Amino acid sequence: MKLLLVEDDRELRVTLREALTVEGYEVLAAASLADAMAQLTHAGHLDAVLLDLGLPDGDGEELLQALRRERSTPLIVISARQVEGQKIRLLDAGADDYLVKPFGIGELLARLRVALRHRGTVAQPAVTQYRRAGLEVDLQAHRVRRDGADVRLTPTEFKLLARLVRQAGQVVTHRRLLADVWGADATEQTHYLRLYMGQLRAKLEADPGEPCVLLTEPGVGYRIAEPG
Amino acid sequence: MVPRPLVQFLPWIATGALMALAWAGWKLRLAWEGLRAAQRAARLERALREFGDQMRDADRPEAHAHELLQALSGLAGLPAAALLRPACGEPDIVLGEPDANALAGLQLCADKCRALGPGTDYHAGEPDLYLPLRGRDTALGAVTLLGLGTATLAPDFLAHAQALCDQMGLALQHRRVQEEARRAGELAETQSTRNAMLASIAHDYRTPLATIMGSASALQTQGERLTHAQRQELAGRILDETARLVRLTDNTLQLARLGAPGVALSSDWESAEEIVGAALRRVRRRPDGQRVKARIEPQLPLLWCDAALMSQLLDNLVDNALKYSPAEAPVELVVRRVGGQALFAVRDRGAGIAPAWRRRVFDAFQRGDLAAFSQRPVGSGVGLAVCRAIAQAHSGSLSLRPRGHGGCSFEFRLPLRAAPELPVAAP
Numbered sequence: 151m152k153l154l155l156v157e158d159d160r161e162l163r164v165t166l167r168e169a170l171t172v173e174g175y176e177v178l179a180a181a182s183l184a185d186a187m188a189q190l191t192h193a194g195h196l197d198a199v200l201l202d203l204g205l206p207d208g209d210g211e212e213l214l215q216a217l218r219r220e221r222s223t224p225l226i227v228i229s230a231r232q233v234e235g236q237k238i239r240l241l242d243a244g245a246d247d248y249l250v251k252p253f254g255i256g257e258l259l260a261r262l263r264v265a266l267r268h269r270g271t272v273a274q275p276a277v278t279q280y281r282r283a284g285l286e287v288d289l290q291a292h293r294v295r296r297d298g299a300d301v302r303l304t305p306t307e308f309k310l311l312a313r314l315v316r317q318a319g320q321v322v323t324h325r326r327l328l329a330d331v332w333g334a335d336a337t338e339q340t341h342y343l344r345l346y347m348g349q350l351r352a353k354l355e356a357d358p359g360e361p362c363v364l365l366t367e368p369g370v371g372y373r374i375a376e377p378g
Numbered sequence: 379m380v381p382r383p384l385v386q387f388l389p390w391i392a393t394g395a396l397m398a399l400a401w402a403g404w405k406l407r408l409a410w411e412g413l414r415a416a417q418r419a420a421r422l423e424r425a426l427r428e429f430g431d432q433m434r435d436a437d438r439p440e441a442h443a444h445e446l447l448q449a450l451s452g453l454a455g456l457p458a459a460a461l462l463r464p465a466c467g468e469p470d471i472v473l474g475e476p477d478a479n480a481l482a483g484l485q486l487c488a489d490k491c492r493a494l495g496p497g498t499d500y501h502a503g504e505p506d507l508y509l510p511l512r513g514r515d516t517a518l519g520a521v522t523l524l525g526l527g528t529a530t531l532a533p534d535f536l537a538h539a540q541a542l543c544d545q546m547g548l549a550l551q552h553r554r555v556q557e558e559a560r561r562a563g564e565l566a567e568t569q570s571t572r573n574a575m576l577a578s579i580a581h582d583y584r585t586p587l588a589t590i591m592g593s594a595s596a597l598q599t600q601g602e603r604l605t606h607a608q609r610q611e612l613a614g615r616i617l618d619e620t621a622r623l624v625r626l627t628d629n630t631l632q633l634a635r636l637g638a639p640g641v642a643l644s645s646d647w648e649s650a651e652e653i654v655g656a657a658l659r660r661v662r663r664r665p666d667g668q669r670v671k672a673r674i675e676p677q678l679p680l681l682w683c684d685a686a687l688m689s690q691l692l693d694n695l696v697d698n699a700l701k702y703s704p705a706e707a708p709v710e711l712v713v714r715r716v717g718g719q720a721l722f723a724v725r726d727r728g729a730g731i732a733p734a735w736r737r738r739v740f741d742a743f744q745r746g747d748l749a750a751f752s753q754r755p756v757g758s759g760v761g762l763a764v765c766r767a768i769a770q771a772h773s774g775s776l777s778l779r780p781r782g783h784g785g786c787s788f789e790f791r792l793p794l795r796a797a798p799e800l801p802v803a804a805p
Contacts, residue, residue, distance in 0.1 A: 231628060234644075234686070252624060254617070324646075341647040341680055341798050348649060359655060359674060366656040368685035369644060 156186040157202040183208040202228040224265035264319035319376035439549035462519040487520035497530035513551030586619035629760040636767040643684040657692040675714040694761045695724035703728035719791045727785040
């Protein structure tokens with residue numbers, strides 16, 4: 151597994167690189183966007199990219215586009231609080247997930263694991279089945295069960311759930327959910343999401359007030375918990 | 379027959395009578411003029427007194443400058459103009475329509491603090507009369523009567539005009555002194571707040587840093603001699619204290635951000651249930667997180683707010699409630715609708731807060747004054763201050779209510795807005 155780590159802070163770069171190497175990843179490191187772009191063209195196949203926002207030479211959108219032009223290499227954004235807007239822009243533009251600094255290695259490995267599972271799956275999603283906490287979703291069979299019993303969902307509820315399941319374990323921004331479920335002209339209608347997520351939780355969560363499957367990422371979007 | 383001597387004296391009598399008449403007339407005229415002068419003086423005095431009263435009560439004396447110009451104009455029947463210097467370092471204010479020459483005259487008059495023009499002993503050949511607006515030691519502007527030419531103003535009019543100008547000058551100076559004092563006060567306050575803030579933040583950082591330093595250095599120097607469990611515990615302590623520092627840093631940065639003018643929130647339609655659900659998920663990761671119980675009124679309308687800020691507010695309130703209440707006591711998070719507001723209450727069964735501290739507990743960086751209190755009040759540093767800033771940024775409020783059987787209820791009220799329409803067709 152080959153990763154590209156783009157991080158301008160030397161200490162953090164060295165720390166992450168060592169930790170990832172211990173986990174068996176081969177890590178290429180870059181300290182700037184220009185450096186990263188160069189590595190991208192010469193490194194050959196990459197399995198994932200970890201991109202720190204707030205690099206001295208750009209906001210990384212360019213890198214994401216270059217990455218998406220040829221391959222669907224997963225990209226995880228590493229952001230600090232003060233670049234919240236940039237993080238959401240990149241997620242809207244197709245970045246796979248994000249981590250907020252400071253984060254633990256465990257969290258990083260979990261995100262990476264999920265991203266690698268979804269690799270290369272834009273046209274044909276790898277994940278069409280989902281199981282967690284008594285919930286079973288089979289996208290191909292169009293079936294949802296909770297504790298073994300069929301659950302009836304409205305078409306919109308199912309579309310919303312399916313969109314989250316296709317990226318299980320990863321955050322999906324409000325804009326992307328709205329665009330994919332309601333259409334490109336509904337991207338501002340966040341209140342649709344609130345309503346339908348509430349309905350889905352009422353049908354699928356053991357305690358809708360304290361969801362453990364359909365998770366909220368305040369100000370960013372939703373994430374269906376990693377299956378398992 | 380008329381006695382001769384009488385006829386003989388007739389011219390004398392006539393002359394005498396005429397003289398007496400002339401004398402009486404002269405006396406009458408004097409009296410009349412005296413009366414007129416007295417009336418005029420009284421009128422001027424009254425005008426001066428009224429203008430003086432007006433000036434004393436004026437918050438912005440410069441706003442009354444046109445009245446001064448009107449009064450002066452009335453004295454001479456000529457147009458007037460003025461130049462005001464109400465504040466140090468700010469541009470002059472010009473009223474009326476002085477030409478370049480008159481403007482230069484106004485500047486000179488104000489700079490020299492001296493009347494000039496016809497009837498004065500300074501630039502007497504000028505066509506216009508200039509009078510300074512005299513303060514105690516400097517002129518705060520000048521006025522001019524345009525086109526007096528070779529005529530001069532009557533001495534009492536001139537004195538009256540100068541007196542009116544001085545009223546304005548003194549009022550302007552008074553204002554200027556007040557303004558300078560206010561600014562100096564503000565500056566001192568800002569600086570002392572900043573100092574208190576830096577001291578408080580540094581203090582708050584020191585404790586976790588000491589723990590981190592201690593644990594990390596133990597791992598480094600004694601690593602081999604420690605058991606696996608001991609190493610894990612040290613590492614765990616480093617993580618916990620780092621998390622504390624992260625929260626402190628986030629709060630401090632947020633407080634700085636919200637304190638800046640024109641801060642923009644990323645508001646959207648949010649569901650109270652979701653915001654609380656996400657907060658519960660975060661708090662459950664803490665070892666004492668199971669103590670938190672949430673109650674949300676069903677069918678609450680959507681809220682227009684910044685979800686990230688709301689999360690920060692709830693995290694801080696819940697963190698405080700857990701920190702300052704006994705280990706087994708429940709902490710409640712209640713959301714309900716109260717009139718046109720959504721009420722978020724975080725309730726604990728701690729020792730409560732002494733009445734003297736119920737307001738100040740929201741002020742950041744007040745720790746310097748705590749020495750007199752035996753019980754250390756809550757709100758160490760920035761937590762509650764940032765909560766209040768977040769509440770205010772949402773046009774809401776944050777308050778503290780003591781609970782009936784002990785403990786505190788911190789209550790955030792968020793104004794409700796008319797919710798947007800929902801999709802009609804989509805089932």
